[in-house]
Amino acid sequence: MSKAFEDDPDVQLMLRVQGGDEEAFAQILRRYRRPVYNFILRFLQEPGRAEEIAQDVFLKVFQARRSYQPRAKLQTWIFKIATNASLKEIQRRKQSWGLEVPLGPRDEGEAPLEVAVDAHLDLLERLERAEIEVLLKNAMARLPVKERQAILLRKYQGMSYREIAATMSCSEGSVKTYIHRAKHRLQKYLRPKVRPPVSGGAKLSPARVPGESV
Amino acid sequence: MNCREIQSSLDLYRGGEMSGALREEIRIHLESCVHCRQEWEAGQVTWRLLDSWADASPSEDFDQTVLARMRTLAAESSRGLWQPRWWSWKPALGLAAVLVLIVAISLLLPFREIGREMTVSVPDDQLWNDLERMMEATESSSLSVYDAWPLEETTVLEEETGGIDESMGS
Ligand SMILES: [Zn+2]
Numbered sequence: 001m002s003k004a005f006e007d008d009p010d011v012q013l014m015l016r017v018q019g020g021d022e023e024a025f026a027q028i029l030r031r032y033r034r035p036v037y038n039f040i041l042r043f044l045q046e047p048g049r050a051e052e053i054a055q056d057v058f059l060k061v062f063q064a065r066r067s068y069q070p071r072a073k074l075q076t077w078i079f080k081i082a083t084n085a086s087l088k089e090i091q092r093r094k095q096s097w098g099l100e101v102p103l104g105p106r107d108e109g110e111a112p113l114e115v116a117v118d119a120h121l122d123l124l125e126r127l128e129r130a131e132i133e134v135l136l137k138n139a140m141a142r143l144p145v146k147e148r149q150a151i152l153l154r155k156y157q158g159m160s161y162r163e164i165a166a167t168m169s170c171s172e173g174s175v176k177t178y179i180h181r182a183k184h185r186l187q188k189y190l191r192p193k194v195r196p197p198v199s200g201g202a203k204l205s206p207a208r209v210p211g212e213s214v
Numbered sequence: 215m216n217c218r219e220i221q222s223s224l225d226l227y228r229g230g231e232m233s234g235a236l237r238e239e240i241r242i243h244l245e246s247c248v249h250c251r252q253e254w255e256a257g258q259v260t261w262r263l264l265d266s267w268a269d270a271s272p273s274e275d276f277d278q279t280v281l282a283r284m285r286t287l288a289a290e291s292s293r294g295l296w297q298p299r300w301w302s303w304k305p306a307l308g309l310a311a312v313l314v315l316i317v318a319i320s321l322l323l324p325f326r327e328i329g330r331e332m333t334v335s336v337p338d339d340q341l342w343n344d345l346e347r348m349m350e351a352t353e354s355s356s357l358s359v360y361d362a363w364p365l366e367e368t369t370v371l372e373e374e375t376g377g378i379d380e381s382m383g384s
Contacts, residue, residue: 025284029277037272051272058280062287132266155264160231180222187256190263 010074017065028074029058035157036082042152043086045137053089057082072166079157079167083149090145139189143182146170150178151186215239221253228261 005011010031016024036057041050060081068077140148149168153159159167161175168175215223220243226232227240244251 020288022281022284022288026277026281029280033272033276033280034269037276038269041270042267047270051276054272055276055280055283059283059287062284129266129268132263133268136264136267154225155261156269161226176222176226179225183225183257183260186264187260190260191256194259194263 005070005073008070008073011070014065014068014074014077015070017062018068025062028061028078032075032078033058036078038156039079039082039152040086042140042156043148044089045141049089053085054082057085060085073163075157075159076163076166079153079159080169083153083167086149087145135190135193139186142189143185146174147178147182147185150175151182154179215243217243217247217250220244220247220250224250224254224257228258 010028013024013028017028033054037050037054040053040057041047044050044053057078061078064081140152143151146168150164153164153167161172161179164175165172220240223232223236223240227237230237232240244254
């Protein structure tokens with residue numbers, strides 16, 4: 001076992017699953033069902049189907065337990081299965097509907113939200129959460145699949161570029177490109193609908209710097 | 215770094231995932247370059263907007279459904295029907311079973327005709343038992359998760375999980 005992962009409690013759990021421990025599998029399920037389900041849901045934006053696919057992901061984890069080798073974080077392995085499953089669903093949709101993805105809630109002709117967004121203020125005080133979600137869903141649905149996967153893994157799973165690269169089976173350079181393009185496209189879509197900061201703007205320093213006190 | 219390189223590094227900069235020297239270079243650039251600063255500010259707003267896309271909950275019986283299906287698979291496994299990688303040749307098994315059945319029936323039909331007039335031993339029990347087991351195996355597998363995971367995908371997944379091992383091994 002790789003040194004970096006031998007103390008990972010997830011890895012220990014998965015090794016117990018390999019030994020036939022059902023409770024260990026139930027623990028993995030409890031730990032990962034929500035992130036896996038939400039990843040697939042945000043990616044596909046179809047709740048019922050997202051749930052079916054998320055369930056299949058965990059059965060796949062169980063089926064493939066004997067081929068699991070603790071050389072990477074369990075999160076990476078599980079999300080690799082989840083990204084494959086989501087891509088498969090997109091391919092299936094393309095074949096049956098000739099569409100990549102449904103665009104989520106329709107927003108054509110919708111008036112821009114005339115709300116000032118100031119990076120220093122709590123956005124939720126200014127925008128209705130439901131309205132933002134509709135905007136974000138529409139924006140996300142317009143991203144090419146690789147960019148969408150990369151930004152979802154980055155934003156909502158907090159993965160490093162290295163972890164995303166391992167999950168998506170691509171280079172870290174590609175991850176950097178996907179995320180840059182995804183952010184750019186999201187901005188381009190969201191900007192006309194949400195007014196940019198009126199005052200001062202964002203701070204020039206990064207939000208967090210590991211190993212340094214702020 | 216030029217503006218393009220700076221802008222594509224802003225996400226790593228935001229996460230603090232770069233060397234001190236690089237971070238300092240970007241910070242200084244942002245102070246002097248209006249264009250990159252606007253990109254940084256817009257990016258920060260977008261990033262915060264994404265925070266407001268709340269998590270949803272899977273249905274309450276999510277775990278129970280998965281565990282029930284898992285137990286079915288495990289039971290198949292312990293009965294010896296489910297072996298590692300066996301599903302990868304499931305379609306071939308189904309086809310083989312059907313072919314064997316057709317051949318067997320075509321061979322046995324003449325005996326049935328003759329059997330009305332003369333005593334002929336019944337078809338080899340072992341053969342029928344084997345066939346039945348094979349058909350059962352094929353049927354039960356198609357009821358479960360396999361429908362959702364066609365052959366190609368299983369293959370791809372196995373190749374790719376192998377890929378993790380190699381790329382993440384060191
Ligand atoms: Zn610049």
